[in-house]
Amino acid sequence: METSITRSRGSKAPIEAVMNCVFLVCGLTAVASVVLISIYMIASGAPAVAKIGAPRFLAGQIWNPESGKFGILPLILSSITATGLAILIALPVAISVAVYLTHIAKERTANAILFLIELLAGIPSVVYGLLGAILIAPIIFKIQTALGLPMSGSLASASIVLVIMILPTIISVSVSSINAVPKEYNDISLALGSSKMQSIVKVILPAGKSGIVSGIVLGVGRAIGETMAIMMVAGNAPIMPELLKPARLLTVGVSMEWAYSSGLHREALYGIGLVLFAFIMIINVFLSFALKNGGAKR
Amino acid sequence: MKKAFSIAVSLVFAAAGITGCGATNLSGGVTPADSAVLSGTVKTGGSTSVEKVMTALIYQYQDENSEVSVNYEMNGSGDGIKNTISGLYEIGHSSRELKTDGTEDGLDAVAYAIDGIALVVNKANAVNGLTTEQVRDIYIGKIENWSEVGGEDALITVVTREASSGTRSAFAEIVGLEKADDPETSIVPNATTCDSTGAIQTAVTQNANAIGYMSFSDADEANIKILAYNGIECSEASLKDGGYTLKREFYLITKTGATLSPAAQSFVDFVLSAEGQEIVAANKLLPID
Numbered sequence: 001m002e003t004s005i006t007r008s009r010g011s012k013a014p015i016e017a018v019m020n021c022v023f024l025v026c027g028l029t030a031v032a033s034v035v036l037i038s039i040y041m042i043a044s045g046a047p048a049v050a051k052i053g054a055p056r057f058l059a060g061q062i063w064n065p066e067s068g069k070f071g072i073l074p075l076i077l078s079s080i081t082a083t084g085l086a087i088l089i090a091l092p093v094a095i096s097v098a099v100y101l102t103h104i105a106k107e108r109t110a111n112a113i114l115f116l117i118e119l120l121a122g123i124p125s126v127v128y129g130l131l132g133a134i135l136i137a138p139i140i141f142k143i144q145t146a147l148g149l150p151m152s153g154s155l156a157s158a159s160i161v162l163v164i165m166i167l168p169t170i171i172s173v174s175v176s177s178i179n180a181v182p183k184e185y186n187d188i189s190l191a192l193g194s195s196k197m198q199s200i201v202k203v204i205l206p207a208g209k210s211g212i213v214s215g216i217v218l219g220v221g222r223a224i225g226e227t228m229a230i231m232m233v234a235g236n237a238p239i240m241p242e243l244l245k246p247a248r249l250l251t252v253g254v255s256m257e258w259a260y261s262s263g264l265h266r267e268a269l270y271g272i273g274l275v276l277f278a279f280i281m282i283i284n285v286f287l288s289f290a291l292k293n294g295g296a297k298r
Numbered sequence: 299m300k301k302a303f304s305i306a307v308s309l310v311f312a313a314a315g316i317t318g319c320g321a322t323n324l325s326g327g328v329t330p331a332d333s334a335v336l337s338g339t340v341k342t343g344g345s346t347s348v349e350k351v352m353t354a355l356i357y358q359y360q361d362e363n364s365e366v367s368v369n370y371e372m373n374g375s376g377d378g379i380k381n382t383i384s385g386l387y388e389i390g391h392s393s394r395e396l397k398t399d400g401t402e403d404g405l406d407a408v409a410y411a412i413d414g415i416a417l418v419v420n421k422a423n424a425v426n427g428l429t430t431e432q433v434r435d436i437y438i439g440k441i442e443n444w445s446e447v448g449g450e451d452a453l454i455t456v457v458t459r460e461a462s463s464g465t466r467s468a469f470a471e472i473v474g475l476e477k478a479d480d481p482e483t484s485i486v487p488n489a490t491t492c493d494s495t496g497a498i499q500t501a502v503t504q505n506a507n508a509i510g511y512m513s514f515s516d517a518d519e520a521n522i523k524i525l526a527y528n529g530i531e532c533s534e535a536s537l538k539d540g541g542y543t544l545k546r547e548f549y550l551i552t553k554t555g556a557t558l559s560p561a562a563q564s565f566v567d568f569v570l571s572a573e574g575q576e577i578v579a580a581n582k583l584l585p586i587d
Binding site for chain 2: 133134137138153256262
């Protein structure tokens with residue numbers, strides 16, 4: 001089939017065939033990168049998982065390389081907790097902002113706010129880390145002192161920083177998905193006698209649901225992969241997640257001990273990388289699934 | 299005492315170097331300016347903690363002895379010592395003392411630099427000093443409140459370095475926290491963990507109840523308070539006279555009784571020479587003499 005197409009167009013524009021090739025190579029480069037990274041992660045992470053034993057690695061509760069204990073359950077649970085909390089807090093805020101921007105605010109106000117939100121998305125994560133350490137951590141310190149806990153970086157600080165970091169992602173995806181809902185839905189709903197709020201909550205949001213879902217998944221992806229900002233506020237102790245105690249997330253687990261590690265310790269860090277990689281792969285598969293469903297519905 | 303021993307060893311080595319030189323002088327009638335005669339490759343390797351100072355020393359040495367090339371593989375003190383025993387390295391680098399449990403016998407360790415480990419707390423902290431026992435009890439979680447060591451009534455935030463950090467292992471060894479299996483001698487798992495000296499300094503600056511440890515040469519007293527250890531202030535003077543014991547030395551490891559190649563011997567001599575010691579001091583470490 002390909003040859004017949006090339007032949008039929010060959011006489012018209014030989015440059016098209018060349019450009020086809022160029023674009024094919026570009027596309028293959030991207031695919032090859034993904035394949036290579038996958039192979040590399042599995043090749044370098046799997047041996048450690050095998051040596052330590054998958055159950056002891058994934059379900060072990062103690063991470064103490066000095067005594068040969070490589071259990072990453074606290075890291076996995078901390079990552080899930082921090083990300084989950086961040087989404088739980090960010091989602092209602094993001095949806096409210098999106099509704100405000102699309103249906104309530106005047107266009108000029110909405111555009112100004114949207115511009116600022118997009119700026120927020122472009123701030124480097126180390127700046128979020130600084131803000132977290134300077135503004136959020138002291139508040140958490142006070143709560144910890146009041147509750148009789150030592151002042152330290154905490155899972156709570158990490159989650160709050162993540163909330164601020166993923167808000168722009170969820171808001172902008174939600175705004176475009178709400179904008180994609182046909183205007184007639186709103187008009188009909190209003191014509192049938194519903195109030196503005198009823199129309200938004202019962203008609204527009206359900207119609208834009210799949211887009212909002214992909215916003216969430218994107219937000220989860222960003223949150224679970226965040227390292228720098230988290231390392232600056234989380235306290236980084238490899239213990240089971242507790243809101244007001246230090247927590248070490250998967251990403252931090254790798255980057256923190258990388259520099260001086262060797263032998264099985266270093267291999268175990270590759271193992272953590274592999275787990276993180278698997279997490280993000282699963283999320284992405286889920287994302288494309290959600291996007292496809294959204295397309296079908298529309 | 300340990301320091302006295304290492305000085306003695308270094309003196310012996312220096313003496314050996316001098317006699318070596320003397321011998322050449324007698325047979326060939328050469329002067330020290332003839333060092334360009336030296337050639338070959340000196341294989342060394344080990345500690346990553348000594349990287350900065352050792353790289354500076356090697357550059358300067360190679361500058362003066364263009365025919366000699368000194369290799370330095372950075373793979374940790376343990377490997378440095380192991381490979382010196384096996385003969386792979388002529389000189390091993392170590393940022394800890396040799397073990398006395400029989401696994402590291404037959405080696406000589408020559409100290410050439412001292413790196414103090416400072417106990418640091420927030421400037422607002424009322425405590426001025428701690429003993430070894432107090433430090434250990436704080437780090438294993440037995441002492442949880444500053445009031446137990448003469449401070450205000452506030453819970454202590456323990457700040458430590460990540461596993462595999464050289465500073466952490468030196469600190470743990472000196473204070474008696476080296477057995478990671480035993481909760482009585484291991485750092486509390488919920489200790490705030492920092493991945494660099496700078497991160498320790500930030501954590502202690504921001505948190506009024508934190509305690510941490512870091513290389514003395516990097517501690518900035520404008521932002522943090524350095525505690526006395528066993529009643530002795532951490533200072534260049536107390537590090538030099540051996541009073542301040544929370545410190546580690548950087549060593550060159552060689553096989554006992556083995557004759558080094560002329561190039562290796564001249565490198566050892568260079569490190570211990572006034573010029574080498576100047577480089578040590580320029581890298582924020584204390585010279586050994």
